[in-house]
Amino acid sequence: MISGTQTLFKWSLRADTKSIYPHIVRACFAGFMLLAVLAAWSSALSGMAPGLEFFEWICQLNVLLISVSGISYFVSAVTEEKDSGTLALLRLAGVTPLAIVLSKSTSRLISALMLLLIQLPFTFLAITLGGVRWQQIIAAYLALAAWMCMVANVALFCSVRCNTSGRAATLATSVLLLFFAAGPILAGVAGLTGVSWISPRFLAVCENLHQEQQQVLITNRLSEIFASTGPVEFLSIQFWRSVIVGGATFLLSVAFFNRYSEPADDNTHGSSAKVRRYTVGRCWKLPIVWKDFLFFTGGRTFLFTKFFGYTLLVAGFSAFHQLDRPGTTQWLNNELTWIAFIAVTCLLCVEVMLYASGSLFQEVRQSTISSLTMLPSGTPGILLQKLGACCLALTPGALWLVLLLAYSPSAITKPLSGTAVVSVVFEVMLCAHLTVLLSLYTRWSALPIAIFVTAISFMCCPFITLTIFEFSGRMARLNGISWSIFLGAIVNFVWGWLFVLLPMEIEIINRWNRLSRE
């Protein structure tokens, strides 16, 4: 077992060293550190605790990075072998499941630890800057290490459980998002004490679950460490629970390895011709829209399912309102209309990102780029048709947004500011563009990396947006133009598209053309 593990481990480490992308990520991370030092220096001028603030920045970045790398890096540990059909060869060579899981995950763990290692000099700088103690730094790094252990092993289990890297990435992302979303959802439900039809016992269960979840949550643990002024506990409940969950999922990965080590099996028998004629039908005049709509986004069946799902979501809010206020004539009050609008928007954003990550990548995976490029429509035409298919698939969510807006315009427009709308829309577009572009470069990590980059850019986007709104507003007032908000929005979108999105679109086309030659 040792020799098998050693060989695989060496090979994985060598592959990682040769690949340029991990080095780029490390360089970007170091660059971000430098920015954080500059930010800390500027806050030092204002007399605050710059060391603590700087260290908080680093820790928040680490949480984000570990969460993203958990999805993008560890989910492909075993599935990359399944995707390339080499898992059976490894088994034939006598490499045991434990050796495979151990070697594939350890090399990745070392790469992830490299990212933590480059922080050390900066971390010492945090002590010098003042406001943070070495006990806090050690406690924070132990909490982060435990979090990494948990996320990495959960992702590893997803990699063992699923047939393809895509499915593993989807499962791991869903688990992680569910874990983070569980906090506010449980807290929200537990807070519904005034609702007569919800039993107090159920609320108590939700409250307990919320408290348990909060104890494992890394962000809470870090806040606790940063806020402490006295002695800091190194090995907290968060540490032990994360390590136990990580260890348990690792053992599960080894235990279930043989059971789930079969490669992806295509369904060779399609549904009957009659059923397909109804579900698929004949190709439309825009053939790529037809192809992507039916074979990528799920077609009519999934469109109706999504519409039903969105309707069910809004109906849930409406039912809640009816039960909360018996005898009311309204479907939804203003507050619930706003919450429903936000919920539908969030789901729509998730849909956008999923389509962005898969739309072009599926062509890369199926080696169909050259066949498509040979069509007389040209690359921009092909990509526009692909966009059209995704837009068509997004209609259920978009329709519900319009319906909610039409139902109570004031409930939605009142809490919204022009800056917020422009910033969020721009960030979603930026993230979608980045995801599409990265999906042509990386195998499965496009979406997590795009979210990571967008999250960083979100820190500066509202400032730029606000400045442009302010500037355009003043200019409008000077020239007697009413509706300056629209002017601000237009100017924002023009600069955003011209300087950020357009270069990405050009690179997407160039990359597509390059891939068609390979």
Next chain:
Amino acid sequence: MQETYDANTVPAISVSELTHSFKGHQALNQVSFAVMPQTLHGFVGPNGAGKTTTLKAICTLLKPNWGEIQVFGHSVRSESIAVREKIGFMPDHFSMYRQMTVFEYLDFFAAAYGLQLAQRDQVINDVLTLTDMDGRRDDLLSGLSRGMQQRVSLARVLVHDPDLLLLDEPASGLDPRARIELMEILRELRRMGKTIFISSHILTELAELCDSVTIIDRGHVRFSGPMDALLDTDDDTPRFSLKLSQPPDNVIEQLMGLDGIIAADTPEYSSGNEFDLELDSAADSNIVLTSIIGLGLPIISFSRRRKQLNQAFMDLTTRGVPT
């Protein structure tokens, strides 16, 4: 049979001084050749010779560093859309939407080439009949064997009725039956007036199938022209094959005694009734045959020995893998 063309015939493919390099590797160096319309042209070369690069340049996917390519008089560089409408390219790898059925796949490409609904039905039926896949139209592509997937790929490149077919290793990985059936389809397509440019490693089949051939090695064209010209290219001494029904014991001596024959021998793996004759370059083969008949030998056949394509290929290309 080699057809003749007048000087005004526009070649289906005209490649002149095509040069391309990537990552410091010279993939193509001053490659020039022409393919006449309605012919089956073989494109042969060892691995890494530059076959796929040339094919990709012809089918507009790759912009070469230097050189000019014309397809039916249209420049690949400046009239790529017109060129794409004229050609059907089948790459060496399977590029398929495996979740589609055969009919949906062909319907998609037919629509992508702008065919109307009624026209599509007719075209799809025709190409499925041609490729003998009409019984599998509702099968998922993922459930088809490699040979059948290859047929569907061929059907796909035919849906827009291109004049020129560019086939990159269409027979690779196919079993002998599937290969022979594919070659039959190609013959049928040539009869229908298509120009076929086929890159392949299966030389024996190419020799039977192709009218003309280009041999490329390490980015250089070693030979380009009619297949006959390649196979007849031999030493100064013409070689003939003689087959007798019951040869007498001293037949070699009798043959050597005739004028015009400078060598006679029994081939290594013959059953004893076949003989290789080497004639004097000045000798008339008809006179030699008359002399053999004059000996009263029971002749079954007397034919000129042609070089095998394998031999020609080995003679023209260099040993080893290019670096």
